[in-house]
Amino acid sequence: MTNSIKRLAPFLLMGFVVFVISACSNGNEGDQSADEASVWEQIQEEGKLVVATSGTLYPTSYYEEGSDTVTGYEVEVVREMGKRLDLEVEFEEMGFDGMLTSINSGKVDLAANDITNTEEREEKFTFSEPIKYSYGTAIVRKDDLSGIKSLDDLDGKKAAGASTTIYMEVARENGAEEVIYDNATNEQYLRDVSTGRTDIILNDYYLQTLALAAFPDLNITIHPDIEYYPNNQAVVMKKDSGELESKVNETLKEMKDDGTLKELSEKFFNGADVSVEPDLDIEE
Template identity: 65%
Template sequence: MKRLFTKQMGAAISGILAATLLAGCGNGNDSDNSSEEPATAWDEIQEQGVLTVATSGTLFPTSYREEGTDELTGFEVEVVREIAERLELDVEFTELGFDEMLTSVQTGQVDMAANDIEITEDRQEHFMFSTPFKYSYGTAIVRSDDLSGIETLEDLEGKKAAGASTSVYMETAREYGAEEVVYDNATNETYLRDVAVGRTDVILNDYYLQTLAIANFPELDITIHPNLKYSPSEVGVVMNEDNEELAENVNRVIGEMLEDGTISEISGEFFNGADVTEEVEIEE
């Protein structure tokens, strides 16, 4: 009887050990299955509840401060605010020079940049762009009396062209042999006045921006060149190439804003009634 009891106890103990081992294996598998994926950049943005955006604060009417106030506004500033609101996020702007903006996006210091940044093949190799929401083309600001001695783009050779070093417009100036004059996040007035007094000869830039910039300084002896129209362009906000979820969500709400006319309304407010969301065609 004593021997039988021992066998039964041994069987019971073996059963308990087996059950314990199985339970342990089961818990291990459950733990593996429930392990969470690493947080993405989009997860972190949602957790913090803030979209960080680089802009210049000096590019009228895209990003600037209204005279007499400290309020940052402008076409793309307001587009970004609407994007953030639809994504249920706050927005925090950081004012930087053009080159610094792109570096800050690339290094993850900010989530995106918005400052009339043209979509190009070269930039698409290093950054992710949103759906375009502004279409335009290039023009040139020159002195009114002699058009700065420029008749065609070929006449840029040897002229002093003002602008940001990495802008597509400065690339055009260099391509045609102009001498580049680079400013560190200067205001429109500085750029325009230097052309008027002869420190520089020309500013190559976007048609809409140039038109409104000149209208703000009617006392300056400058004009948009009547014959220079080139490089049709598309503009969107810029994001890090790895932030795919952010781009998907941004593009989703931009699509909604284009569909319901929100961006067209914002455009009319800052571009004297013009709708920059409409694609343009020019004869080059």
């Protein structure tokens, strides 16, 4: 295990997924087009993008030890995007529950924090082109796989996580007993599985591999036979963002084509390229 992962272990947090009520849409199509244009024009006039992020989700958005500057995969993606758009980027740090509501209220222009693209969210918000592809896995005890062979065996098992995540929804649908944590670090999550206080953690594959690397001495592993829920994460903005959406997507495409996304991914995900879809036959 590298020293950098050891130092950052306390900041490892499970990826949360938030569902919020959509703001009312404007019924006048002409006025809406004018509003879309004015959003981008206002951003240009002010010379900055205001972006919601957490500052606590390694390796997406976090602080390195001894630094007072937020960094991480999506933070640096947005920084580079701002540079190419000739805009300053100002990060507003907040909890997951506030990010999407802050977009609709106009407090921020974008949110970047490993936010999963779902059909329900697409009805309420605009998502950029994906900047990360992943899928769900499960952390269980190494010695007995927590007595679990597949998701069908979760009935009565204790699943650790946050109540609003997609992954907890999967656990709930399969009969697991929820053990809810409030903004806990991965060390607490992982140690509780290791000691038997809980049985399983359902979450993002890449986040779980980094979590395991940070705590190699615990009696935990990624289940060898559980892969599910292929998904992608993107930069989020207000519904019908017009020219802002176009500028964001054009810039992200440039960054993907010239290898910048790959380079940033490999830096923050221990050599893995999360900007490409994994070639796996994963259960939907």
